[in-house]
Amino acid sequence: MKITQAFTFEAAHRLPNVPPTHRCSRMHGHSYRVELCLQGPVDPHTGFVVDFFDVEAAFGPLLARLDHHCLNEIEGLANPTAENIAVWIWDRVKPLLPAVAAVRVYETAQCWAEYEGV
Ligand SMILES: Nc1nc2c(c(=O)[nH]1)N=C([C@H](O)[C@H](O)COP(=O)(O)OP(=O)(O)OP(=O)(O)O)CN2
Numbered sequence: 001m002k003i004t005q006a007f008t009f010e011a012a013h014r015l016p017n018v019p020p021t022h023r024c025s026r027m028h029g030h031s032y033r034v035e036l037c038l039q040g041p042v043d044p045h046t047g048f049v050v051d052f053f054d055v056e057a058a059f060g061p062l063l064a065r066l067d068h069h070c071l072n073e074i075e076g077l078a079n080p081t082a083e084n085i086a087v088w089i090w091d092r093v094k095p096l097l098p099a100v101a102a103v104r105v106y107e108t109a110q111c112w113a114e115y116e117g118v
Pocket residue numbers: 015024028080081082083107108111
């Protein structure tokens with residue numbers, strides 16, 4: 001069974017490795033959406049794969065490190081592309097929630113990166 005929980009955060013960033021003519025080389029902001037997808041058996045008693053409340057409790061402190069921050073200033077996010085943010089979240093949330101199977105980071109409703117650990 002797969003379950004997904006979505007979170008949002010606001011943050012500023014610039015992409016340091018694009019040409020100066022690229023508009024994302026300038027500081028700007030996004031309303032990011034993060035989806036944590038978890039996979040595992042359904043507990044026959046609770047009916048849960050993982051309690052959504054437990055997902056929220058585990059991810060909340062990581063979300064607080066991102067929300068209303070300049071992502072470039074966060075350790076490990078010097079180049080804060082959607083791809084690199086997804087890996088950053090995976091590396092930190094997977095040890096807390098082993099059932100996490102994918103992390104999706106949306107910069108816009110039309111553009112996102114998905115990381116499944118590879
Ligand atoms: N593969 C990736 N490509 C791009 C990324 C990324 O993380 N991975 N990021 C960006 C910039 O962050 C850029 O800001 C993307 O957002 P935006 O400029 O808003 O792009 P839109 O096409 O949605 O903008 P519109 O104003 O709606 O046209 C670029 N590429």
